[in-house]
Amino acid sequence: MSDIIQEDIFYYCEEKNFRGIESKVCLSQLSLTITETGSGNKKRTINVDDVIGCLCMRNQDPNEGQRNHEQDTVSVFLCIYFYSLSKNFKKSPYRKRETALLRCHKYPSFVENCDHVAKWQSMLYSLIQSKELYPHMSATTPNTSESRRLLIFVNPNSGPGVALKTFNTRIRSFLGEANISYDLIVTTHVGHCQKIVQDSTDLPKYTGIVAVSGDGLLYEIFNGLFAREDWATMCEIPVGAIPQGSGNGLARSLAHFNDEPYLYDPLVVSVLNVVKLKSREMDLCLINTTNFPKLISFLSVGWGLMADIDIESERLRMIGEARFTVGALARVMRLRTYKATISYLPVDGNVPSEQMAPLPPLDEPLSDQRWVTETGEFVCIYSSMVPFIGTDLFFAPKSVLNDGIIWLMIVKAPVSKFQVTQLLLSMDKGTHVQLPWVTFVPVTAFRLIPDKSVGPQSYLVVDGEKLDTQAIQAQILPRKGRIFMR
């Protein structure tokens, strides 16, 4: 058991019993334990990691719940909000919202009790929320709850189109319970978020930027940051992913790293990642294409089969992530192959910890002898830096957030429709990497040059965003981004 930081007598209130049961409350780095002092000695333990916030309050209605007692005007309540891991009847875990209400009646006056509970509150906050001052924030930024402010973008058209409603009905209350202030921007058009992130002079004052959307708005945030003159410091601003789109690969991957029950309620586990205000470094990728000299990718680059499925199924956005399944069926029936040259720099035990030298321009040859090159007909070329590229697409099982690796999959023709179906079906378990007709390699950079014969019916996809087919190269930027993850 970790050392006790603070302990006191409170009255633990259940249901409408606002007098509560006398209990000893102990706070340590890891847990808050509430033990009844009476004969029962009943004990409740709350993991500090599950707590998102707490409020000081007084009983609004002195008649309510106290009919048999003298009116209590001096007690102050500490209400703790937490999301514990529970099991449902099928025994799969899920996060459940709970509250613990503690009445303080230590002192004879309301003001003294208020001060006392406020001390508990600030002690709890110092444990449950990160106090980090990120490098993008000036050293003089006061680190108080008022100074911790998020910039939140909501794409009302993400996925099934309920992101704004979800923000108002669910996410707002999380932020209130966690005592986090924010500025909200509802995006109105493509590029809206990117432009604000790119141009805002206020950005350094925010603790983080959050997207309530699919991966598309996250792409705009990372590219908006990258386009800023002060990117070298602003790349340190943590970004938060609250999934509402039809493609939510990053949010799904973050839950995977923490072994969180994402599928039961993606929103809860993702909001928890944000409201704790803890962040981690993540790899990004620098992309050059013929038409776009510099882009940032945080998720994936694809060409061929899977990119086509992604783009061709976009009109089915209203059905959420099921669009990928429908799109896959259609594309496998009309399987295409594409001529190209793919080159890659395999990881040979030397994963770069710092930024590697820039790649030569796309029209210059790759002189380094370590590059591997293949030319021919391909069904699919796809890469990612995170394990999940969609809720059920466990693309790179070994991927870690900041391993300095791009995981590259190459599927060369010929392969049968049956084999392609097997590839797509095995991706929900990540077993596609073992299929003999699939090349799956950890790399630090790659270059793809589509043959001139490839027509406009094929797409290049960067983080789910469509580009016309063109030459592209990518190189890892190890630990160049930051993401909210507890």
Ligand SMILES: Nc1ncnc2c1ncn2[C@@H]1O[C@H](COP(=O)(O)OP(=O)(O)OP(=O)(O)O)[C@@H](O)[C@H]1O
């Ligand atoms: N108000 C808006 N109307 C239409 N498009 C918007 C709006 N706001 C943002 N966008 C664009 O919508 C695109 C998709 O956004 P998002 O990722 O949130 O949803 P999605 O349903 O998951 O889509 P995708 O699967 O394409 O990523 C983004 O590229 C973004 O630029």
